[in-house]
Amino acid sequence: MEYTTLGDTGMEVSRICLGCMSFGTSDWREWVLDEEAGIELVNRALDLGINFFDTANMYSDGESERVLGKALEGQRDEAVVATKCYFQMDEDDPNSGGLSRKAIEQELENSLDRLGMDTIDLYQIHRWDDDTPIEQTMRALDDAVRRGQVRYLGASSMWAHQFAESLHTSDRLGLDRFVTMQNHYNLLYREEEREMLPLCEREGVGVIPWSPLARGYLARPHEEFDATTRGQSDSHAKNHPYFEGGGREVNERVQELAAQEGVEMAQIALAWLFSKDTVDAPIVGTTSIEHLEAAVEALDIDLSDSDVEWLEEPYEPVPVSGHD
Template sequence: MEYTRLGSTGLEVSRLCLGCMNFGSGEPWMMNDREASIALVERALDAGINFFDTANIYSHGESEAILGEALSSYDREECVIATKVYGPMFDGPNGQGLSRKHIIDQAHASLDRLDTDYIDLYQIHRWDDETPIEETLAALTHLVETGVVRYVGASTMAAWQFAKALFTADREGGERFVSMQAEYNLVDRHEEANVLPLCRDQDVGVVPWSPLAGGFLTGKYERGGSREHGRAADDEFMDKRFTEENWAVLDAVRDVAEREGATPTQVSLAWLLGSDVVDAPIVGPRTEEHLADALGAFDVDLSAADRDRLQAPITPVWNPDIGDT
């Protein structure tokens, strides 16, 4: 396993992050098997992965609880646990958002579910139009100062929002966001026209989610073929991917994979790992075979010509109607 520092911090994380959104029983596409989920975490640890990402909203806390159980017999100091806050956790007032109350209450609830004394990376899952960023940053700073959280990160927002958050933290002397989770892969490159240049300029770590475009870049779909694989392929999240320019990207991925004796998954992840702005893509395998496939990306060495060919079909444009995870 390769390791890197997260953004400008001294925190060492594996170059692949294990995403735990599949853990739980909230949707048919989830693993729906607690023991298999725990075994997957153990396999990741055996492979050298030390970076794990979840969220309080994933299966309404079930994902966090499974991850906590899976890590309970391992050295906590070697594990980097990331979780998120924002989404609705209960009906009624203060059930969601980035208010001081919700953030602090949910941080302690996440500690309980994760069975840990602290969270390594606590991330705001979305921007909250209803709460001043000053209040959000004050709550996150309090959590760091009291030892509940080590670092704070953000996810999925417009560049102007993230710039405002960074500026406010600098102005107020508050805790600064050290990382950004952004949807980023070979067919979803809109963040190149949005938040990625800001992250590069501010030395903020980038942790891409959906690095395989919901499975599209694994090569399991065919033009005109069935779309019934894994996550519901007829929903908006997947439907936006079945375009001619995306098929052209996948054709290039398959060609490079065949030449390299690799899989489309490995080529797609190798492209991300070779980006100077990317720290650790979040992979969300449902089986140990999927995880082994992802780990093979480290054996793929893409040339500059390969990267140009893979990128050629798409010109990145920022689209605020982005996906959700």
Template sequence: MEYTTLGDTGLEVSRFCLGCMNFGSDREWMIGNRERSEEIIDRAIELGINFLDTANVYSHGESENIVGDAIEKHDREELVVATKVYGEMGEGPNKQGLSRKHILDQIEGSLERLGTDYVDLYQIHRWDETTPVEETLDALDHLVETGKVRYIGASTMASWQFTKALYESDVNDYARFTCMQPQYNLVDRQEEENVLPVCADQGVGVIPWSPLGGGFLTGKYSRDDDPEEGRAATDEHTRNRFTEENWAVLDEVEALAEEKGVTPAQVSLAWLLHRDVVDAPIVGPRSLDHLEENVAALDVALTDEEVERLEAPKDPVWSRAIADT
């Protein structure tokens, strides 16, 4: 395993982050088996992955419970455990968003489910248009000051929103966002025209979610497919990737994978690892084989010409369209 520091911090993280959204039973494409989920976490740690990402809303806390049970038998100080806050966690008022009350309530629930005294990285899952950002940042700063959170991060927002948050942190001496979690992969490159330049300029780490485009970049789909099972059967965003421009990208991915004797997934992940702005793509394997395939992408080298070849079919354009994660 290779390691890097997260953005401008001294926090050492593995070049892959284990995404834990699959660990639960909320949707049919999730693993739904606690023992199998823990096996994947154990194997990931054995392979050197020390960075795990979950959220309170993933299967309504079930994912955090599974992660908590799995990490109990490992050295907590070696692990970087990340979770998120924003989404709805029940019915009634104050059950979602980024108010001070919701943040302080939810960190307690996350810590209990994770079985830990602190979270290494606490991320706002989305921008909250109904709560002043100063209130959100003050609450997060309080968690850092009290030791319940080591670092804070953000996910999926417009660059002006992220820039505003960084500015308010600097002006008010609040803890600063140390990383951003955008949707970013070879067919979803809109963030190159949005938040990634801010991250590069401000020394903010980048941990992309959906690095394989919801499975599109693994080559599991073809132009003639009308998926009746798996994520594409129920996820409109995955099906919306079925465009001629994206198929052209996949053609290059598959051709290059065949030339190198590796898989399309490994080529797609290797491209992300070659992006200077990217610290640790978040992989979400549903099996041990998929996990080991993903990690082996560390050994896939790409020349500048090969990177250009993969990028050539598509010009990044900023779009506000996002998917739930």
């Protein structure tokens, strides 16, 4: 396994982060693994040297955190555990969502409970909250660091001007700042290259892209997207503009290069992300041990500059997607 320093934290993480949105309970989404299979996957990831795991309070309504916590029992210190808050957890309780001090403090306690841990390594805000002043959010998060409940703070999809404001606010108030950006970035969605990625680079912020395989669209020919349970039922996948702006041709070029190199399409899509200096670790989502192993093997693929250019060439700007 290759490791990298996450942004400016000094903390080492594997170049692959395992996304835990696919673990928890199939009652939440049909394609989600139940406890036993989820634990098996986390353990295989640890065997392969993956030490970085991303979950959220909302995944499987908390079950994903519980499964991850259970899988890491007795091996907690080896892992870097990231989770998130923001989305409303209880439809009857408006304070179970958002980024007010009340919501953050309660949701953090709930996450720690489910994970069965005293400390979360990376606590992230899942989205921006227009209803709470960023000063309040940053103070509540900084207090959680002072209390020892959280080691580092991170953010996820938002506009670059909002992220810049949060960094500026922390610096102005002498508070811990966000050290990572978990954003939507893959060969079929590159709008982050305009503003967010240069900002992260300038500020020493670690970048950990979500849906690096475009929720599976980069892992198989586009006409076969519906071939899997997730392909048929993942409504979010269909809402992203993956096949606007030249996406179909990008998908075909990934197929062509994969065939030429004798590797899987998913491995080419990941190798493209590994070729980007701004990216610390893509957050790979999988329910299959073979696919997890393939992701790790993709670290050995070195794309040439001309391969990268050729894969990128058909892309045209698409509507911003993933901020809501």
